[in-house]
Amino acid sequence: MAHALRLARRGLGNVWPNPAVGCVLVRDGRVVGRGWTQPGGRPHAERMALDAAGADAAGATAYVTLEPCAHHGRTPPCAEGLVGAGIARVVTALTDPDPRVAGRGHAMLRAAGIPLTEGVLADQAAELQAGFLLRITARRPFVTLKLASSLDGRIAMASGESRWITGPQARAHVHALRAQHDAILVGGGTARADRPHLNVRGIATPQQPVRIVLSAQALPPMPPQDADHGPLWRVEGPPDRVLADLAGRGLTRVFCEGGGRLAASLMTAGLVDQVVGYTAGLVLGAEARPFLGATGWAALADAPRFRLVESRAIGGDLFHRWRRI
The missing domain is CATH 3.40.430.10 (Dihydrofolate Reductase, subunit A)
Known part of the structure; x- marks a missing residue:
């Protein structure tokens, strides 16, 4: 997760209105994919990491700094992408307060039978995501x-x-x-x-x-x-x-x-x-x-x-x- 947070920082200043997210995929003790939100807000971190991992994503653990999105926008939901890639476990730092997500991404993962761990390095993630969080919660x-x-x-x-x-x-x-x-x-x-x-x-x-x-x-x-x-x-x-x-x-x-x-x-x-x-x-x-x-x-x-x-x-x-x- 610490590595994912460092990756997320690369997006600060160039992904608004989206959050700057980092994602690391680990399988058998080895990083098989990593990604961060790209300029303009697309592609998302999870998609970048899944594309980098390819077939090695199946059976991997995904460490994501923010709850994977659950809504259809210009791209399919990242939670859906993780399920489709055969991710075996997901670890997140924060729940996304955006009303379009707000726990739905986590629920989608659980419904697919994927073990989920929440709140890992939450304080560090909240400090990094302070701008996105304030925009949603305090306008x-x-x-x-x-x-x-x-x-x-x-x-x-x-x-x-x-x-x-x-x-x-x-x-x-x-x-x-x-x-x-x-x-x-x-x-x-x-x-x-x-x-x-x-x-x-x-x-x-x-x-x-x-x-x-x-x-x-x-x-x-x-x-x-x-x-x-x-x-x-x-x-x-x-x-x-x-x-x-x-x-x-x-x-x-x-x-x-x-x-x-x-x-x-x-x-x-x-x-x-x-x-x-x-x-x-x-x-x-x-x-x-x-x-x-x-x-x-x-x-x-x-x-x-x-x-x-x-x-x-x-x-x-x-x-x-x-x-x-």
Whole structure:
């Protein structure tokens, strides 16, 4: 299952609105097939693994990070495919909350007499699938807030100068994280001041993320959609309604790189699920721009808490990742 989860991660950012799933087929102690959801959401992980295994799938155990689908869409149900291939046992991490599945895939396997084990590495799978799960259960995508700041929590000089606070290795790492998200979100002020490309550079990716600008005003000229730039969407309204609209359009994972005001709006609305920070070894002073705008919190109890997931040096900067408690 751990191997299946690593495979599933390869689909992050390029399979929406589908979940990024991994599947490993094991027979007689040997991996005979493996697969993960392909760009655009098809083929599914199970189909990829079954095709790779061929006749060796018969009698194998299938390890799947999410309950196999049970509905007919553009392709037949994966649960049906596992049964037809002669899979002897299925191990899953999570039940799919999608109403079209929601236990039906597991039931199809049991009805065929296939032994089923559920809940293996469920916590790790839920963290990986957080975007898909939130879209189904909370009608919004998973939100990652990215902050690149000085030691004293500043993101730019008072003039707006910010290139570059962090070093080249940290900036390259940001592009790797962008590639794992369906969309990149900024505010209108950032779009007008910086004219950002909001794309993935220096890393091969099956598709570029959607570029989203939250602004009630018209946008400045920005690069058109092409091989190097994803679709450009202008949205407006309060963050909760905007995120609900984005979920309705299929997005599961959004990477926010907006300014301090947008960051504060998302934080105060309780819509930030993860914070990734890059802290550089310089100080800018009180007159520089803070990474978070005014929140109105009057007491420590009002402030959201996050748990540290990882922390390490990247070049000369410190990378740290936090998940909301």
